[in-house]
Amino acid sequence: MMGRGSMILSLLAVFVLVPVHAFAECTYSLGDDGVTVHWRAFKLASKAPVNGSFGATSLEGPRTANSWPALAKGLSMKIRGKSVDSGNPARDVTLATFFFGFVKEDGDIKGRVTRVEGDDRRGTVEIAVTLNGQTREIPFAYTIAEDGTVNAKASIDMLAFGMQEAHDQINQACRVQHTGEDGVSKTWTDVDLELRGKLETSCS
Secondary structure (H helix, E strand, C coil): CCCHHHHHHHHHHHHHHCCHHHCCCEEEEEEEEEEEEEEEEEECCCCEEEEEEECCEEEECCCEECCHHHHHHCCEEEECHHHEECCCHHHHHHHHHHCHHHCCHHHCEEEEEEEEEECCCEEEEEEEEEECCEEEEEEEEEEECCCCEEEEEEEEEHHHHCCHHHHHHHHHHCCCCCECCCCCECECCEEEEEEEEEEEEEEC
């Protein structure tokens, strides 16, 4: 039979090991910066990365919810494709003109969260991405750090969105820059995406 002292110690262990929000009512919200969108494209036969982000994005949906999945599932985003920022102004003009200039709906990208599987640490969020007039369900694997930093990552193929013309145009415009020592000019069709945000939690 468990003695009084052992019972008290067991109860203390439960409260120490189980997170506070397991017993409390919590409110989840996104930080003031909302969500930023980052991308990684690839050039050369060696698949050298080119990194960047988008300067003009708008986020719609609830700013607070009683759980992370509930908060995420209500979100939608619009991205101005021509606001592309690669850290190189000349390259940004080329991308806006010869890539997003050949994407329908003036190069804009839309995303809407349709499903969340996971908790407030890790999981998968399904996003209906609309690009070039076509919509595809893309699974983003997400993690949430102890400080609330949210990272959600996925990879898409531009050809899955019917973007052969946009690919060919940017490949031609950047033929010299995308030619390696092997003499091969290569613009890859796969692009990595990363969404970043800050989740704030208030429990009472």
